[in-house]
Structures are given as C-alpha cells and as structure tokens.
Amino acid sequence: MSKRMKCFSQKWLVFFVTLLLASLGHAKMAFESNIDTKVLEAFGVNAGFLSQMPNALKKMNKEEEWKKLVKRFDVNYQFIPIIKNMLIEASVPQEFLFLAMAESKFSSRAYSRKKAVGIWQFMPSTAKELGLKVNHYIxxxxxxxxxxxxxxxxxxxxxxxxxxxxxxxxxxxxxLRKVQNAIKAAGTSDIKILLDEDKKxxxxETREYIRSILSLALKFNSLDNLKDKEYLLNRGARVSxxxxxxxxxxSLIQVAKNLNLSLETLKSYNxxxxxxxxxxxxxxxxxxxxxxxxxxxxxRQLKQNKSIQASSKSPFITHxxxxxxxxxxxAKRYQVSISSIQLANNLKDSNIFIHQRLIIPTNKKLIATREF
Structure with missing residues (x-):
C-alpha cells in the first residue's frame, strides 16, 4: 500500500472512530434523557421542569452526599423489593420509594420531633386512622x-x-388542605408556578421536598451515577x-435461636x-x-408449636x-430479680419514672433461660 493510500485509510479510520464515539455518546445521552423524562412523567411533571432543579441536583451530585444516600439505600435493601412491588401492584408510581427516602432515609427506626415514626413518618393519629396499631407493646x-x-x-x-x-x-x-389553598392562591396547579421562589x-420546606424527591428518583435511575451499584435497581424480582x-x-429470642439468627438480626427486621x-x-x-x-x-414448626407457642397464659404482666x-x-413485690425487669424492658440502669409502664416476667422457664 502506498504512503498516500495508507495516510488516507488512517484518516478515514480516525474519522470513523470519532463518528462512532460521538454517536454512542449521543445514544447514551438520548437514553438517559428518556429515563429522566420517564421518571418525571411518573409524577405528572413535564421534562422542562428539570431547568428549575439545579440546586437540588447539585446537592445530590456532591460525592459525599451521594455516598451517604447509596449506603442508606444499601443498608435497608431488605424491604425495598417488597415495597417497590407493593407500589406497582397498587398502581402507585414506584418512584414514591423516594418519598420514603426523603422522609426517613428508609429507616424504620426514624423518629421526628413531631412524633412522626417509621419509613413513611406517620403521626400517631394518622397511623391509627389508617388502621395501624400504636401502643405500649407494638x-x-x-x-x-x-x-x-x-x-x-x-x-x-x-x-x-x-x-x-x-x-x-x-x-x-x-x-392536603394547605396545598389546595396554595393552588387557589396561585390560580393554577402548575408545578412551576406553585414552586415560585418569589410568590412563595x-x-x-415543601418546595425543597418535592425537588428532593424528584432528584433522588432521577439519580437512582441513572446508571452512570450508580456505577457498580446497578444491582440496587434490579432487586425488585427477588423478595428478601x-x-x-x-x-x-x-419469645423473639427463641425464634432467633430456632432460625440460627442473632436476636439483633431478627429485631432489625422487626x-x-x-x-x-x-x-x-x-x-x-x-x-x-x-x-x-x-x-x-x-x-422446626412442629417443635416451635410445642415449645414457644404452647402457652395461652401471658408470660408477663404490666406494672x-x-x-x-x-x-x-x-422486683420484691413480684418476686423477680431486678435484672429480669431490666432485661425485659431494655433498661440500662435502675432509673424509672412515675406512670412508666414496665413488663414484669412471670413465666419461671423464661426467667430461668432469660428468653424475653
């Protein structure tokens, strides 16, 4: 091959590779753009709203903040597939997972100063109205x-x-009523107008809240952002x-023993x-x-039925x-040890207060084995 032809071929090769990379980059951008549009549309939001979210997206883009979010998502993954499937089956956008993320970072132990509790941060009155039990025991x-x-x-x-x-x-x-009043004041339910920084x-808090949810949904649906965490997006098919x-x-202690689990692990699910x-x-x-x-x-169900679940009498009383x-x-009144009461009530010391409810173990076998 002549030098001229060789040079010509090399130029065409460079041109072809450049064109291919450009086209792949364009395809990737188009793919991610489609993902962004799909995520926003799940909330009923037009893709043009992205231009109003620079600060929220910028915050999510901070490496330290992003690592914290992924870690929290990863730590609480056990329930995520189940919750995701429940939302889908109920015809609620699965992106509402990220409302739970914004509310509680997926922690069932989350507790607010206003007494909102759990992944979905329900107040006691709302929880009871929705049929959830909230009392001294559960x-x-x-x-x-x-x-x-x-x-x-x-x-x-x-x-x-x-x-x-x-x-x-x-x-x-x-x-709900406050949002309806805001719509009435704005004369429209258009998200861009409702979130107007000047009109307020x-x-x-609410303006940042909705932007935060949308940003979380966008970030967690981006393959580039997840890198080696792609599996977080694909857990939905597996119930953990x-x-x-x-x-x-x-006794949860007996259940844990029968399943070869630590009590701490079992309680982390419950x-x-x-x-x-x-x-x-x-x-x-x-x-x-x-x-x-x-x-x-x-x-081991038969064994459990004979041992753990056989008693119809309560193994404790409330004081x-x-x-x-x-x-x-x-302890003297009920003829049990102080340590038994402490263990049953998760007390670290002997401090108690008036009107405090204590459970007093009365089952001798449980007291002997300390399985409460």
Whole structure:
C-alpha cells in the first residue's frame, strides 16, 4: 500500500472512530434523557421542569452526599423489593420509594420531633386512622410492610383528591388542605408556578421536598451515577424477607435461636415490637424472617408449636410505676430479680419514672433461660 493510500485509510479510520464515539455518546445521552423524562412523567411533571432543579441536583451530585444516600439505600435493601412491588401492584408510581427516602432515609427506626415514626413518618393519629396499631407493646409505623400498605391507602386517597402525583407528594408533606389553598392562591396547579421562589405559594420546606424527591428518583435511575451499584435497581424480582405468623407470647429470642439468627438480626427486621415477647392482645403477630430461613422454619414448626407457642397464659404482666416506687421495690413485690425487669424492658440502669409502664416476667422457664 502506498504512503498516500495508507495516510488516507488512517484518516478515514480516525474519522470513523470519532463518528462512532460521538454517536454512542449521543445514544447514551438520548437514553438517559428518556429515563429522566420517564421518571418525571411518573409524577405528572413535564421534562422542562428539570431547568428549575439545579440546586437540588447539585446537592445530590456532591460525592459525599451521594455516598451517604447509596449506603442508606444499601443498608435497608431488605424491604425495598417488597415495597417497590407493593407500589406497582397498587398502581402507585414506584418512584414514591423516594418519598420514603426523603422522609426517613428508609429507616424504620426514624423518629421526628413531631412524633412522626417509621419509613413513611406517620403521626400517631394518622397511623391509627389508617388502621395501624400504636401502643405500649407494638408500633406498626415501624413495620415496613403494614406501614407501606397504609401509605398506599393514603397516597391513593390524596391522588383521588388532587389528580396529580406531584401534588400528592406536596400534600404528603404540607397537608392536603394547605396545598389546595396554595393552588387557589396561585390560580393554577402548575408545578412551576406553585414552586415560585418569589410568590412563595408553598413554604420553602415543601418546595425543597418535592425537588428532593424528584432528584433522588432521577439519580437512582441513572446508571452512570450508580456505577457498580446497578444491582440496587434490579432487586425488585427477588423478595428478601417473608412474613410468618406466630402466636402471642412468642419469645423473639427463641425464634432467633430456632432460625440460627442473632436476636439483633431478627429485631432489625422487626422494629415494630417494643419487647422481646409478642403482645397478648391478638391471637397471632407477623414476624419477618429472611426468605432463605423459611425452609428451616417449616422444618422446626412442629417443635416451635410445642415449645414457644404452647402457652395461652401471658408470660408477663404490666406494672405502672407509682410515686416513690423503685425498681427494687417492684422486683420484691413480684418476686423477680431486678435484672429480669431490666432485661425485659431494655433498661440500662435502675432509673424509672412515675406512670412508666414496665413488663414484669412471670413465666419461671423464661426467667430461668432469660428468653424475653
């Protein structure tokens, strides 16, 4: 081949590679643009709204902030596939996962100064109105499955009254009536106008809240942002945990032992229970266990029925602390050790207060084995 032809071929090769890279880059941008549009449309938001979100996106782009978010998503992944599927089956946009992220960072232990609790941050009154149990023994706001069922009911109710999913997110944060008043004041439900920084139809907290949810949804749907965390987007097909009914008075310590789990691990899936023994009120309660332990549970079910679930009598009683009472005097009254009361109530020391509710273990076998 002549030098001239060789030079000509090299130029064409460079041109072809450049064109290919450009076209791949364009295809990638188009693909990500389609993802962005799809995410926004899930909330009923026009793609043009992206131009109003620079600060929210900039905050998410900070490496330190992004690492924290991914870590939180990763730590609480057990319930994410289940919650995602529940939203899809209820015809609620799965992107509302990120409303939960904005509310609580997916922590079932999240607690606000206003007494909102759990992944969906329900107030006690709202939780009870939606059918969740909130009492001295159990707080179903911390149950990721039951609280999600309640959240779906609430979100669909808000959607029926607003007609737009972005308005649902605003109402979840600010309150339905207040959002309706904001729409009336603005003369429109257009998101761009409602979030006007000068007019302030909505408070700053709510304006930042909706932008934060949209930004989270956009970031977690970007393959570039996730890099080696792509699996976070693809967990929906695998259910990590399963709910199993156990009879009242069941010891969580015994359940953990029978499943070869630490108590700490079992309780990390079941923050709804305040104590290590299931309450007395209902015949059964659902305990979440790892799916891979289900076969072991079934193998040992007969043994569990004979041992842990056999007693119909409550293994503890409730005592309300009276004035001048001490842990020592209460222990003497019920003829149990101070350490047993401390263990049953997760007390780190002997300090108690008037009107405090204490559970007093009365089952001798449980006291002997300290399985409460």
């Amino acid at each position: 707080d179903e706001r911390r149950d990721p499955i039951k609280s999600t069922q309640a959240a779906i009911t609430y979100l669909k109710r808000l959607y029926k009254q607003t007609g737009e999913w972005y308005l649902v997110a605003m109402a979840y944060n600010y309150g 139809y909505l408070p700053k 945990l399963v709910g199993v009914p156990f009879k009242r008075h069941t 923050h709804q229970f305040r104590y290590n023994i299931l309450p007395s009120k209902d015949p059964t309660y659902t305990i979440y266990i790892p799916y891979e332990k289900l076969a072991l549970f079934k193998q 309300v602390v009276l004035p001048k009472e001490t842990l020592s005097s209460i």
